[in-house]
Amino acid sequence: MPFKRYVEVGRIALVNYGKDYGKLVVIVDVIDQNRALVDALDMVRGQMNFKRLTLTDIKIDIKRVPNKKTLIAALDAADVKNKWESSSWGRKLIVQKKRASLNDFDRFKIMLAKIKKAGVVRQELAKLKKETTC
Amino acid sequence: MSYKFHQFQVVGRGLPTESDEHPKIYRMKLWATNEVRAKSKFWYFLRKLKKVKKSNGQMLAINEIFEKNPTTIKNYGIWLRYQSRTGYHNMYKEYRDTTLNGGIEQMYTEMASRHRVRHHCIQVIKTATIPAKLCKRESTKQFHNSKIKFPLVFKKVRLPTRKLKTTYKASRPNLFV
Numbered sequence: 432m433p434f435k436r437y438v439e440v441g442r443i444a445l446v447n448y449g450k451d452y453g454k455l456v457v458i459v460d461v462i463d464q465n466r467a468l469v470d471a472l473d474m475v476r477g478q479m480n481f482k483r484l485t486l487t488d489i490k491i492d493i494k495r496v497p498n499k500k501t502l503i504a505a506l507d508a509a510d511v512k513n514k515w516e517s518s519s520w521g522r523k524l525i526v527q528k529k530r531a532s533l534n535d536f537d538r539f540k541i542m543l544a545k546i547k548k549a550g551v552v553r554q555e556l557a558k559l560k561k562e563t564t565c
Numbered sequence: 566m567s568y569k570f571h572q573f574q575v576v577g578r579g580l581p582t583e584s585d586e587h588p589k590i591y592r593m594k595l596w597a598t599n600e601v602r603a604k605s606k607f608w609y610f611l612r613k614l615k616k617v618k619k620s621n622g623q624m625l626a627i628n629e630i631f632e633k634n635p636t637t638i639k640n641y642g643i644w645l646r647y648q649s650r651t652g653y654h655n656m657y658k659e660y661r662d663t664t665l666n667g668g669i670e671q672m673y674t675e676m677a678s679r680h681r682v683r684h685h686c687i688q689v690i691k692t693a694t695i696p697a698k699l700c701k702r703e704s705t706k707q708f709h710n711s712k713i714k715f716p717l718v719f720k721k722v723r724l725p726t727r728k729l730k731t732t733y734k735a736s737r738p739n740l741f742v
Contacts, residue, residue, distance in 0.1 A: 434716035437714045439714040448725055462663065462708070494711075496638075
């Protein structure tokens with residue numbers, strides 16, 4: 432089982448601790464064994480410890496330490512946002528966020544939808560059961 | 566990023582006397598945790614260099630020096646003089662960091678861990694930003710690679726906030742990536 436996700440210039444990582452929790456950042460340079468220079472659309476370029484980052488599968492093509500304009504252009508060219516939101520990991524995070532931001536009325540609506548869905552599934556199951564027993 | 570050690574520029578001179586109306590003004594750049602300590606350090610060093618003390622001298626200016634480009638990585642070379650259990654030694658150390666204050670802080674913590682030297686036994690002689698070609702230490706030179714690539718082995722999964730911390734867990738952690 433070799434490694435597939437490497438720390439390299441252009442690797443997209445997810446911040447999993449601290450002030451910028453949940454943000455997608457680009458590794459723009461490596462300071463030393465434990466820290467990387469990291470940049471994102473809405474933050475000043477700064478250093479971050481690898482312990483705060485989880486590497487993703489997405490990698491963009493940039494040179495070491497690009498300026499903000501080239502970084503944004505490269506992010507758009509590689510379509511990072513859509514790739515992330517269509518990946519299963521990205522989708523799970525969106526669902527988690529949605530669930531956490533529900534109000535009581537939304538939860539009521541979800542309850543009704545769940546009951547309806549369960550009812551439809553149970554009808555189909557009853558039909559299948561009838562066919563196999565008869 | 567808050568650093569413990571701040572860099573100060575301290576300017577002072579001896580008090581003017583009848584024999585010396587305009588004494589020479591001396592300026593020092595040093596590292597201290599706060600301004601008060603910086604002023605004290607200034608007089609400590611000046612006493613060793615010139616015949617002047619805090620009681621017959623005056624402080625003219627003290628300013629904090631901030632990093633010009635805290636978003637670029639630089640290689641810092643630090644020359645220091647430290648006191649070990651057996652005597653004084655000189656040392657040259659290299660660090661890779663975004664700011665000089667960060668490099669100095671790395672130096673203090675490394676001296677404390679590797680040589681058991683407390684911070685009051687260390688005197689910084691000189692610091693410089695070293696271009697990559699002139700770095701001497703292998704541990705900094707190994708990061709001078711524009712196509713650097715390495716995997717993160719042993720990824721310990723941490724809770725996003727300390728509030729969610731638990732002493733006991735249901736299963737052993739998965740450390741692979």
